[in-house]
Amino acid sequence: MLEKLFRLKENGTSIRREIVAGCTTFITLSYIIFVQPVLLSIAGMNPGAVMVATCLSSAGATILMAFMTNYPVALAPGMGINAYFVFDVCQELNLPWEQALGIVLISGMLFVILSFVGLRAAVMNALPSSLNNAIAVGIGLFITFIGLQMSGIITDHPQTFVKLGDFHSKPVLISIFGILIIVTLLAHRVKGAILLGILTTTILSIIFRIVKFDGFVSTPPSIAPTFFQLEFPNIFNKVELIPIIFVFFSVDMFDSIGTLTATGHEADLLEDGKLSKGRQALLTDAIGSVGGACLGTTTVTCYIESASGIAEGGRTGLTSLVTGILMLLALFFTPLIEIVGSGFDVNPSDPSSIDLYPIIGPALIVVGGLLLKDIVNINWDDFTEAIPAALTVIMMPLSFSITDGIAFGFISISFLKIVTGRSKEVNVLVHYFAVFFIARYIGFA
Secondary structure, eight states, rough: OOOHHOOTTTTOOOOOHHHHHHHHHHHHHHHHHHHEEEEEHHHOOOOHHHHHHHHHHHHHHHHHHHHOOOOOOOOOOOOOOOHHIIIIIIIEEEEEEOHHHHHHHHHHHHHHHHHHHHHHHHHHTTTTTEEEHHHHHHHHHHHHHHHHHHHHHHEEETTTEEOOOOTHHHHHHHHHHHHHHHHHHTTTTTHHHHHHHHHHHHHHHHTTTOOOOOOOOOOOOOOTTTTTTTOOOTTOOOGGGGHHHHHHHHHHHHHHHHHHHHHHHHHOEEEEETTHHHHHHEEEHHHHHHHHHHHOOEEEEEEETTHHHHTTOOOHHHHHHHHHHHHHHHHHHOHHHHHHOOEESSSSTTTTOEEEOOTTTHHHHHHHGGGGGGGGOTTTOOOHHHHHHHHHHHHHHHHHHHHHHHHHHHHHHHHHHHTTTTTGGHHHHHHHHHHHHHHHTTTOO
16 A cells, blocks of 8 residues: 555655655654744743644655655744744744734635746746845744743843853853754754754753653643634735735745655655656645644644665655644653753743743754855845845844834845846835835834
8 A cells, every 4th residue: 555655666665764754754853842842932832732733733744745746845924934934923023923924825825826826936936046045044044043032041131232151150150061962963964863862951951950751741732822823914905015915925835835845855756856746746735824824833844854865775754744743742751851851940030030941042042153155145246146145144133123224124125236236136026015115114114
Protein backbone atom coordinates (compact mmCIF):
# COMPACT_ATOMS: atom_id res chain seq x y z
CA MET A 1 0.00 0.00 0.00
CA LEU A 2 2.81 2.43 0.92
CA GLU A 3 4.62 1.61 -2.33
CA LYS A 4 1.47 2.34 -4.31
CA LEU A 5 0.75 5.58 -2.44
CA PHE A 6 4.26 7.07 -2.41
CA ARG A 7 6.11 5.28 -5.25
CA LEU A 8 9.10 4.49 -3.06
CA LYS A 9 11.10 2.42 -5.55
CA GLU A 10 10.53 4.93 -8.31
CA ASN A 11 12.02 7.61 -6.06
CA GLY A 12 14.96 5.45 -4.99
CA THR A 13 14.03 5.18 -1.32
CA SER A 14 12.69 2.69 1.24
CA ILE A 15 10.21 2.59 4.11
CA ARG A 16 13.00 2.55 6.71
CA ARG A 17 14.76 5.53 5.12
CA GLU A 18 11.53 7.52 4.92
CA ILE A 19 10.69 6.83 8.58
CA VAL A 20 14.16 7.95 9.68
CA ALA A 21 13.84 11.06 7.53
CA GLY A 22 10.40 11.86 8.97
CA CYS A 23 11.68 11.52 12.54
CA THR A 24 14.66 13.74 11.72
CA THR A 25 12.45 16.46 10.25
CA PHE A 26 10.20 16.35 13.31
CA ILE A 27 13.10 16.62 15.75
CA THR A 28 14.54 19.53 13.79
CA LEU A 29 11.38 21.65 13.62
CA SER A 30 9.61 20.60 16.82
CA TYR A 31 10.97 23.64 18.67
CA ILE A 32 7.96 25.51 17.25
CA ILE A 33 5.74 23.46 19.59
CA PHE A 34 7.55 25.10 22.51
CA VAL A 35 8.05 28.58 21.05
CA GLN A 36 4.58 29.24 19.62
CA PRO A 37 2.58 29.03 22.89
CA VAL A 38 5.04 31.38 24.64
CA LEU A 39 4.92 34.04 21.93
CA LEU A 40 1.18 33.96 21.36
CA SER A 41 0.46 34.04 25.10
CA ILE A 42 2.00 37.55 25.05
CA ALA A 43 -0.95 38.54 22.85
CA GLY A 44 -3.35 37.13 25.46
CA MET A 45 -3.96 33.72 23.90
CA ASN A 46 -4.27 30.56 25.99
CA PRO A 47 -0.89 28.75 25.69
CA GLY A 48 -2.37 25.27 26.07
CA ALA A 49 -4.91 25.87 23.31
CA VAL A 50 -2.20 27.40 21.11
CA MET A 51 -0.03 24.32 21.59
CA VAL A 52 -2.88 22.05 20.49
CA ALA A 53 -3.70 24.32 17.55
CA THR A 54 -0.02 24.34 16.53
CA CYS A 55 0.27 20.56 16.61
CA LEU A 56 -3.04 19.96 14.82
CA SER A 57 -2.47 22.55 12.09
CA SER A 58 1.11 21.36 11.52
CA ALA A 59 0.08 17.72 11.41
CA GLY A 60 -2.90 18.37 9.14
CA ALA A 61 -0.97 20.50 6.64
CA THR A 62 2.04 18.16 6.61
CA ILE A 63 -0.09 15.05 6.06
CA LEU A 64 -2.02 16.90 3.35
CA MET A 65 1.30 17.73 1.68
CA ALA A 66 2.17 14.02 1.75
CA PHE A 67 -0.93 12.99 -0.19
CA MET A 68 -1.38 16.02 -2.46
CA THR A 69 2.22 16.27 -3.70
CA ASN A 70 4.20 13.25 -2.44
CA TYR A 71 6.90 15.75 -1.36
CA PRO A 72 9.00 15.30 1.83
CA VAL A 73 8.11 18.78 3.06
CA ALA A 74 6.73 19.60 6.51
CA LEU A 75 4.67 22.63 7.49
CA ALA A 76 4.17 24.49 10.76
CA PRO A 77 3.45 28.04 12.00
CA GLY A 78 6.21 30.23 10.61
CA MET A 79 8.84 31.91 12.74
CA GLY A 80 9.00 35.66 12.23
CA ILE A 81 5.42 36.03 11.13
CA ASN A 82 4.34 34.88 14.61
CA ALA A 83 6.38 37.71 16.14
CA TYR A 84 4.76 40.11 13.66
CA PHE A 85 1.34 38.82 14.76
CA VAL A 86 2.10 39.47 18.43
CA PHE A 87 4.17 42.64 18.53
CA ASP A 88 2.98 44.57 15.47
CA VAL A 89 -0.63 43.56 14.97
CA CYS A 90 -1.80 42.83 18.51
CA GLN A 91 0.39 45.14 20.59
CA GLU A 92 1.27 48.09 18.34
CA LEU A 93 -2.12 48.32 16.62
CA ASN A 94 -3.89 47.21 19.80
CA LEU A 95 -5.90 44.73 17.77
CA PRO A 96 -7.54 41.84 19.68
CA TRP A 97 -5.95 38.50 18.85
CA GLU A 98 -9.32 37.25 17.63
CA GLN A 99 -9.33 39.90 14.88
CA ALA A 100 -5.65 39.27 14.15
CA LEU A 101 -6.53 35.62 13.49
CA GLY A 102 -9.27 36.87 11.18
CA ILE A 103 -6.62 38.70 9.16
CA VAL A 104 -4.53 35.52 9.02
CA LEU A 105 -7.58 33.71 7.65
CA ILE A 106 -8.20 36.41 5.02
CA SER A 107 -4.58 36.28 3.85
CA GLY A 108 -4.75 32.47 3.75
CA MET A 109 -7.93 32.53 1.67
CA LEU A 110 -6.30 35.02 -0.71
CA PHE A 111 -3.38 32.62 -1.03
CA VAL A 112 -5.80 29.76 -1.78
CA ILE A 113 -7.47 31.75 -4.57
CA LEU A 114 -4.15 32.75 -6.16
CA SER A 115 -2.88 29.18 -5.91
CA PHE A 116 -5.99 27.96 -7.74
CA VAL A 117 -5.88 30.51 -10.56
CA GLY A 118 -2.10 30.44 -10.92
CA LEU A 119 -1.41 34.14 -10.32
CA ARG A 120 1.38 33.52 -7.82
CA ALA A 121 4.05 34.52 -10.38
CA ALA A 122 2.55 38.01 -10.66
CA VAL A 123 2.56 38.40 -6.88
CA MET A 124 6.14 37.13 -6.68
CA ASN A 125 7.23 39.87 -9.06
CA ALA A 126 5.58 42.58 -6.97
CA LEU A 127 8.30 42.62 -4.33
CA PRO A 128 11.87 43.48 -5.39
CA SER A 129 14.35 40.70 -4.68
CA SER A 130 16.61 42.84 -2.46
CA LEU A 131 13.66 44.03 -0.39
CA ASN A 132 12.33 40.49 -0.08
CA ASN A 133 15.70 39.29 1.27
CA ALA A 134 15.99 42.34 3.53
CA ILE A 135 12.62 41.57 5.12
CA ALA A 136 13.82 38.05 5.96
CA VAL A 137 17.06 39.43 7.45
CA GLY A 138 15.21 42.13 9.39
CA ILE A 139 12.79 39.59 10.84
CA GLY A 140 15.77 37.46 11.85
CA LEU A 141 17.41 40.40 13.61
CA PHE A 142 14.09 41.25 15.27
CA ILE A 143 13.63 37.69 16.56
CA THR A 144 17.22 37.66 17.83
CA PHE A 145 16.62 40.92 19.69
CA ILE A 146 13.45 39.51 21.27
CA GLY A 147 15.37 36.40 22.33
CA LEU A 148 18.14 38.50 23.88
CA GLN A 149 15.54 40.41 25.89
CA MET A 150 13.65 37.27 26.94
CA SER A 151 16.95 35.72 28.06
CA GLY A 152 17.95 38.77 30.09
CA ILE A 153 21.21 39.09 28.15
CA ILE A 154 20.03 42.52 26.94
CA THR A 155 17.94 44.73 29.19
CA ASP A 156 16.69 48.31 29.20
CA HIS A 157 18.65 51.39 30.29
CA PRO A 158 17.25 54.92 30.86
CA GLN A 159 20.08 56.70 29.02
CA THR A 160 21.42 54.25 26.42
CA PHE A 161 18.06 52.45 25.97
CA VAL A 162 19.71 49.01 26.09
CA LYS A 163 22.60 47.44 27.99
CA LEU A 164 23.99 44.05 28.97
CA GLY A 165 21.99 42.20 31.60
CA ASP A 166 23.11 40.78 34.93
CA PHE A 167 25.58 38.01 34.10
CA HIS A 168 25.42 36.80 37.70
CA SER A 169 21.74 35.93 37.30
CA LYS A 170 20.90 32.23 37.01
CA PRO A 171 18.45 32.69 34.12
CA VAL A 172 21.00 34.72 32.16
CA LEU A 173 23.76 32.17 32.75
CA ILE A 174 21.47 29.32 31.71
CA SER A 175 20.50 31.27 28.59
CA ILE A 176 24.14 31.77 27.62
CA PHE A 177 24.86 28.10 28.21
CA GLY A 178 21.84 27.20 26.07
CA ILE A 179 23.14 29.33 23.20
CA LEU A 180 26.57 27.69 23.43
CA ILE A 181 25.01 24.22 23.40
CA ILE A 182 22.82 24.94 20.36
CA VAL A 183 25.54 26.58 18.24
CA THR A 184 28.01 23.82 19.12
CA LEU A 185 25.54 21.16 18.03
CA LEU A 186 24.74 23.12 14.87
CA ALA A 187 28.45 23.43 14.07
CA HIS A 188 28.72 19.64 14.33
CA ARG A 189 25.58 19.29 12.16
CA VAL A 190 23.70 17.40 14.87
CA LYS A 191 20.05 16.86 13.88
CA GLY A 192 17.60 18.55 16.23
CA ALA A 193 20.25 20.90 17.67
CA ILE A 194 17.72 23.55 18.67
CA LEU A 195 15.42 20.99 20.31
CA LEU A 196 18.35 19.44 22.20
CA GLY A 197 19.36 22.91 23.38
CA ILE A 198 15.84 23.55 24.66
CA LEU A 199 15.82 20.22 26.52
CA THR A 200 19.25 20.98 28.04
CA THR A 201 18.21 24.39 29.37
CA THR A 202 14.96 22.82 30.61
CA ILE A 203 16.89 20.30 32.70
CA LEU A 204 19.17 23.02 34.08
CA SER A 205 16.19 25.24 34.91
CA ILE A 206 14.59 22.35 36.82
CA ILE A 207 17.85 21.58 38.69
CA PHE A 208 18.29 25.22 39.75
CA ARG A 209 14.57 25.51 40.58
CA ILE A 210 13.90 28.26 38.09
CA VAL A 211 10.92 26.30 36.80
CA LYS A 212 8.74 23.66 38.44
CA PHE A 213 8.72 20.08 37.17
CA ASP A 214 5.21 18.57 36.85
CA GLY A 215 5.91 15.52 34.71
CA PHE A 216 6.15 14.86 31.00
CA VAL A 217 2.90 13.28 29.80
CA SER A 218 -0.77 14.14 30.25
CA THR A 219 -3.95 14.42 28.28
CA PRO A 220 -3.95 17.34 25.79
CA PRO A 221 -5.43 20.63 27.02
CA SER A 222 -8.65 21.98 25.58
CA ILE A 223 -8.49 23.85 22.29
CA ALA A 224 -11.78 25.61 23.07
CA PRO A 225 -10.19 28.97 24.06
CA THR A 226 -8.91 29.48 20.49
CA PHE A 227 -11.00 27.12 18.32
CA PHE A 228 -12.99 29.22 15.81
CA GLN A 229 -12.61 32.27 18.07
CA LEU A 230 -11.44 34.47 15.20
CA GLU A 231 -13.28 37.62 14.21
CA PHE A 232 -13.23 39.55 10.95
CA PRO A 233 -12.16 43.18 11.46
CA ASN A 234 -13.80 45.91 9.43
CA ILE A 235 -10.93 46.60 7.03
CA PHE A 236 -12.97 49.27 5.24
CA ASN A 237 -13.10 51.41 8.39
CA LYS A 238 -9.53 50.49 9.37
CA VAL A 239 -7.60 50.89 6.13
CA GLU A 240 -4.31 50.49 8.00
CA LEU A 241 -5.15 46.79 8.20
CA ILE A 242 -4.90 46.33 4.42
CA PRO A 243 -1.07 46.35 4.39
CA ILE A 244 -1.19 43.89 7.30
CA ILE A 245 -3.06 41.42 5.09
CA PHE A 246 -0.46 41.98 2.38
CA VAL A 247 2.39 41.31 4.83
CA PHE A 248 0.86 38.03 6.07
CA PHE A 249 0.13 36.96 2.51
CA SER A 250 3.47 37.95 0.96
CA VAL A 251 5.64 36.54 3.77
CA ASP A 252 3.79 33.22 3.57
CA MET A 253 4.02 33.06 -0.22
CA PHE A 254 7.68 34.05 -0.55
CA ASP A 255 8.71 31.82 2.36
CA SER A 256 6.88 28.88 0.84
CA ILE A 257 8.21 29.40 -2.67
CA GLY A 258 11.78 29.78 -1.40
CA THR A 259 11.52 26.73 0.85
CA LEU A 260 9.89 24.55 -1.81
CA THR A 261 12.53 25.54 -4.36
CA ALA A 262 15.39 24.85 -1.94
CA THR A 263 14.04 21.53 -0.68
CA GLY A 264 13.01 20.50 -4.18
CA HIS A 265 16.56 21.02 -5.35
CA GLU A 266 17.95 18.99 -2.44
CA ALA A 267 15.53 16.12 -3.08
CA ASP A 268 15.96 16.18 -6.89
CA LEU A 269 12.29 17.06 -7.37
CA LEU A 270 12.83 19.88 -9.87
CA GLU A 271 12.02 19.38 -13.54
CA ASP A 272 13.54 22.06 -15.78
CA GLY A 273 14.10 24.13 -12.66
CA LYS A 274 10.47 23.92 -11.55
CA LEU A 275 8.40 21.76 -9.23
CA SER A 276 5.90 19.71 -11.22
CA LYS A 277 3.43 19.92 -8.34
CA GLY A 278 4.33 23.42 -7.20
CA ARG A 279 0.75 24.65 -7.44
CA GLN A 280 -0.53 21.78 -5.26
CA ALA A 281 2.26 22.44 -2.75
CA LEU A 282 1.39 26.13 -2.47
CA LEU A 283 -2.30 25.27 -2.23
CA THR A 284 -1.50 22.92 0.66
CA ASP A 285 0.39 25.73 2.36
CA ALA A 286 -2.54 28.10 1.88
CA ILE A 287 -5.05 25.57 3.21
CA GLY A 288 -2.78 25.05 6.22
CA SER A 289 -2.89 28.77 7.02
CA VAL A 290 -6.68 28.84 6.76
CA GLY A 291 -6.97 25.78 9.01
CA GLY A 292 -4.43 27.16 11.47
CA ALA A 293 -6.34 30.43 11.83
CA CYS A 294 -9.56 28.51 12.53
CA LEU A 295 -7.83 26.34 15.14
CA GLY A 296 -6.06 29.27 16.79
CA THR A 297 -2.51 29.74 15.52
CA THR A 298 -0.60 31.97 13.12
CA THR A 299 0.31 31.51 9.45
CA VAL A 300 1.32 27.95 8.58
CA THR A 301 4.12 27.67 6.04
CA CYS A 302 6.62 25.23 4.54
CA TYR A 303 9.63 24.70 6.82
CA ILE A 304 13.20 24.86 5.56
CA GLU A 305 14.00 22.36 8.34
CA SER A 306 12.50 19.78 5.99
CA ALA A 307 15.97 19.78 4.40
CA SER A 308 17.26 17.84 7.43
CA GLY A 309 14.94 14.93 6.62
CA ILE A 310 15.86 15.14 2.95
CA ALA A 311 19.53 14.95 3.95
CA GLU A 312 18.67 11.67 5.71
CA GLY A 313 17.29 10.27 2.47
CA GLY A 314 13.64 11.40 2.53
CA ARG A 315 12.28 11.63 -1.00
CA THR A 316 8.52 11.09 -0.80
CA GLY A 317 5.39 12.05 1.07
CA LEU A 318 5.94 9.16 3.48
CA THR A 319 8.54 11.35 5.18
CA SER A 320 5.88 14.04 5.63
CA LEU A 321 3.33 11.48 6.85
CA VAL A 322 5.70 10.31 9.59
CA THR A 323 6.43 13.90 10.65
CA GLY A 324 2.71 14.68 10.79
CA ILE A 325 1.96 11.63 12.95
CA LEU A 326 4.73 12.62 15.39
CA MET A 327 3.19 16.11 15.60
CA LEU A 328 -0.07 14.49 16.73
CA LEU A 329 1.75 12.39 19.36
CA ALA A 330 3.36 15.58 20.71
CA LEU A 331 -0.09 16.64 21.95
CA PHE A 332 0.34 14.36 24.96
CA PHE A 333 3.48 16.14 26.24
CA THR A 334 1.66 19.18 27.61
CA PRO A 335 3.52 19.34 30.98
CA LEU A 336 6.84 19.52 29.16
CA ILE A 337 5.50 22.34 26.97
CA GLU A 338 4.41 24.24 30.08
CA ILE A 339 7.82 23.84 31.70
CA VAL A 340 9.57 25.18 28.61
CA GLY A 341 7.23 28.17 28.45
CA SER A 342 7.64 29.09 32.11
CA GLY A 343 8.97 32.55 32.88
CA PHE A 344 11.22 33.54 35.79
CA ASP A 345 10.32 36.74 37.62
CA VAL A 346 13.65 38.32 38.57
CA ASN A 347 11.97 40.77 40.94
CA PRO A 348 8.67 39.46 42.34
CA SER A 349 8.23 42.54 44.53
CA ASP A 350 8.17 44.84 41.49
CA PRO A 351 4.93 44.52 39.47
CA SER A 352 6.58 46.25 36.50
CA SER A 353 9.44 43.74 36.28
CA ILE A 354 9.43 41.42 33.28
CA ASP A 355 9.81 37.66 33.29
CA LEU A 356 12.88 36.05 31.77
CA TYR A 357 12.61 32.93 29.64
CA PRO A 358 15.98 31.16 29.88
CA ILE A 359 14.66 28.06 28.10
CA ILE A 360 13.03 29.57 25.04
CA GLY A 361 15.21 32.69 24.70
CA PRO A 362 18.33 30.91 23.35
CA ALA A 363 16.26 29.14 20.69
CA LEU A 364 14.88 32.47 19.45
CA ILE A 365 18.37 33.98 19.35
CA VAL A 366 19.75 31.14 17.25
CA VAL A 367 16.72 30.85 14.94
CA GLY A 368 16.80 34.59 14.33
CA GLY A 369 20.54 34.45 13.67
CA LEU A 370 20.08 31.73 11.07
CA LEU A 371 17.66 33.98 9.16
CA LEU A 372 20.45 36.52 8.62
CA LYS A 373 21.97 34.35 5.89
CA ASP A 374 19.85 36.03 3.21
CA ILE A 375 21.86 39.24 3.63
CA VAL A 376 24.30 37.99 0.96
CA ASN A 377 21.47 37.96 -1.61
CA ILE A 378 20.94 41.72 -1.35
CA ASN A 379 22.37 43.76 -4.23
CA TRP A 380 24.73 46.04 -2.27
CA ASP A 381 26.26 47.49 -5.44
CA ASP A 382 23.03 49.27 -6.41
CA PHE A 383 22.27 52.09 -3.95
CA THR A 384 18.60 52.14 -4.98
CA GLU A 385 18.43 48.55 -3.71
CA ALA A 386 21.01 48.64 -0.90
CA ILE A 387 19.75 51.67 1.04
CA PRO A 388 16.10 50.48 1.23
CA ALA A 389 17.35 47.02 2.24
CA ALA A 390 19.55 48.48 4.99
CA LEU A 391 16.71 50.64 6.31
CA THR A 392 14.37 47.63 6.35
CA VAL A 393 16.87 45.53 8.31
CA ILE A 394 17.79 48.26 10.80
CA MET A 395 14.33 49.67 11.48
CA MET A 396 12.67 46.38 12.42
CA PRO A 397 14.54 45.79 15.70
CA LEU A 398 15.07 49.49 16.52
CA SER A 399 11.40 50.39 16.10
CA PHE A 400 10.38 46.99 17.52
CA SER A 401 8.08 46.73 14.53
CA ILE A 402 8.24 44.59 11.42
CA THR A 403 5.62 46.85 9.83
CA ASP A 404 7.76 49.97 10.24
CA GLY A 405 10.78 48.17 8.82
CA ILE A 406 8.80 47.17 5.73
CA ALA A 407 7.33 50.67 5.47
CA PHE A 408 10.76 52.34 5.44
CA GLY A 409 11.88 49.85 2.82
CA PHE A 410 8.90 50.51 0.54
CA ILE A 411 9.07 54.28 0.91
CA SER A 412 12.82 54.52 0.29
CA ILE A 413 12.94 52.15 -2.68
CA SER A 414 10.01 53.92 -4.33
CA PHE A 415 11.61 57.32 -3.77
CA LEU A 416 15.06 56.28 -5.01
CA LYS A 417 13.70 54.54 -8.09
CA ILE A 418 11.64 57.62 -8.99
CA VAL A 419 14.42 60.22 -8.48
CA THR A 420 16.83 58.10 -10.52
CA GLY A 421 14.35 57.71 -13.38
CA ARG A 422 14.01 53.96 -12.79
CA SER A 423 10.49 53.84 -11.37
CA LYS A 424 9.44 51.11 -13.81
CA GLU A 425 12.01 48.72 -12.29
CA VAL A 426 9.61 48.00 -9.43
CA ASN A 427 6.00 46.87 -9.51
CA VAL A 428 3.35 49.60 -9.25
CA LEU A 429 2.18 47.99 -6.00
CA VAL A 430 5.46 49.09 -4.39
CA HIS A 431 4.70 52.74 -5.21
CA TYR A 432 1.12 52.32 -4.01
CA PHE A 433 2.19 50.96 -0.64
CA ALA A 434 4.88 53.64 -0.34
CA VAL A 435 2.21 56.33 -0.68
CA PHE A 436 -0.02 54.48 1.74
CA PHE A 437 2.72 54.22 4.38
CA ILE A 438 3.55 57.91 4.01
CA ALA A 439 -0.12 58.77 4.46
CA ARG A 440 -0.22 56.54 7.52
CA TYR A 441 2.73 58.31 9.12
CA ILE A 442 1.36 61.81 8.57
CA GLY A 443 -2.05 60.77 9.87
CA PHE A 444 -4.16 60.46 6.71
CA ALA A 445 -4.53 56.68 6.87
